[in-house]
Amino acid sequence: MRDLAELRKEIDEIDIQMVKLFEQRMAVSEEVAEYKVAVGKKILDKEREKRKIQAVKAMTHSAFNSHGVEELYNQIMAMSRKLQYQRMEQQAVGRLPFVMVDELEKKNVRVVYQGVEGAYAQQAMFEFFGEDVNHFHVERWRDAMEAIAEGMADYAVLPIENSSAGIVNDNYDLLQEFDNYIVGEQVMTICHALLGTEDAELSDIQTVYSHPQGLMQCAKYLDENRQWQQISLLNTAVAAQKVAEDKDKTQAAIASALAGKQHGLKVLKENINFSGQNSTRFFIVTNQRIFCKNAGKVSICFEVSHESGCLYNVLSHFIFNNLNMCRIESRPIADKNWEYHFFVDFEGNLNDSAVKNALRGIREEALNLKILGNY
CATH class of the missing domain: 1.20.59 (Chorismate Mutase Domain, subunit A)
Structure with a gap:
């Protein structure tokens, strides 16, 4: 030996x-x-x-x-x-398929959000654009995407993920479907309250309304009151509006204190979401292929062949080009069993050579690639 x-x-x-x-x-x-x-x-x-x-x-x-x-x-x-x-x-x-700008135009613009007055999306819009911004609201997220696609609004504000409840699946699908692009993001701290009519007490409540994620984020509190019926609505602010319009003291809404104030409701219980660090990330979306020169995050969507190693080969371009991947999500492709669209966020700017190299490789090796935005 x-x-x-x-x-x-x-x-x-x-x-x-x-x-x-x-x-x-x-x-x-x-x-x-x-x-x-x-x-x-x-x-x-x-x-x-x-x-x-x-x-x-x-x-x-x-x-x-x-x-x-x-x-x-x-x-x-x-x-x-x-x-x-x-x-x-x-x-x-x-030339790049995206045009670089010094900064986003925030004055003399029109912004759309989903929900009604008092929605968290409205608060996110005010924080990003200021409270004087010209704005309107629509019933569905799809309506907001259609509004900017058709030029009725310059920007839309869409929730994309919550730190407690996870991603907003429908909005990932809409980003892949529409030729609209992410140009900014706003992170909002979420603080849910239980809202009721002025004559209501906690002992009166029988039914609670909120967005599905609002119910999910307050699951621990709701589990302590299992006799309450839980009903999902399109938006937390819509839930507050319904309770205000019905004037039924057996109904309550899970929404923001601001929504309660705007709809004349009383706060029955504050801070009922189980995480003190609960926050929601909102995307600012437009129909223009633009990005700010100081943008530091890129979002893409791609599809790969349903074969061993294909996803690894695509993701290896981030490693080779020393790019930090922040998030990866998958969404099933309609009419294709067990096949998925992959959504990836990574650090970088579309002008960076490393980003260009990675996107070149991914575009060549994936079945398709869509740059969702640089922000």
Whole structure:
């Protein structure tokens, strides 16, 4: 049996040769990139890579080594593609599909939000644009997206996730569906109250209305009052409006204290959401492909083939380009069982070379890619 030090020395010598050969291979890959750019050939050639994998596996002498070589060459070819994407991006001629602006126009604009007066979306709008902004409200989130798509409003304010209840699924789907783009975000601290009519007491309550996430965020408090019927409505402020209009002291709404004040309701119980750190992130959306020069977060949506390793290959572009991924979500694709749209937020600006390189690679290797915005 050979000494461990001797074995490690031999491995070191082999590694020197492997690194040298790897660098030679990557140098050839650069020439391949130049050729493909010159003739307009796509970087990814799946059939060529499959044939190459089968060829190198056939050179091995055990099942273990065959599988290991397959993994090794998948990584080597992925690195080769990334280098080629980088060289292709450096030589690319053209303009960004998004226009950079110094800052967003917040005066002389019209803003739409979903709900009624007193909705958290209205508060988020006031914090982002100021309370003097020209605004109106609609019944559904889809109505808000249609309003900016049709030019009835310049911006829409949409909730996208809550720190306690998670993502707003419908709005992720709308971002993928509409040609509208994220240009800002506003994080609102959520403080729910139980609201009733002026003559109501806690002992009178039989039915509680709120948005589904409002009910979810107050689940611990509601579990202490299981005799109450819980009914979901489109918006927390809509719930407050209903209780005010019905004038029924057996009804209560979970909404903001502001909504209660605007609709003439009494606060029966304050701070009933179970998390003291409860907050909701709202997107500011427009129909213009613009981004601010100081934008620091990019949101994208893409779809990949339903094959092993495809999602990993796409996400590896963030690692290779040293980009910090903040969030990934998936939403099922209609009429395609077990296939999904993936939504990713990552740090960066569309003018950054690393971002351009990553988006180039993702666009080439995903089935489709949509840049949702830079904000």
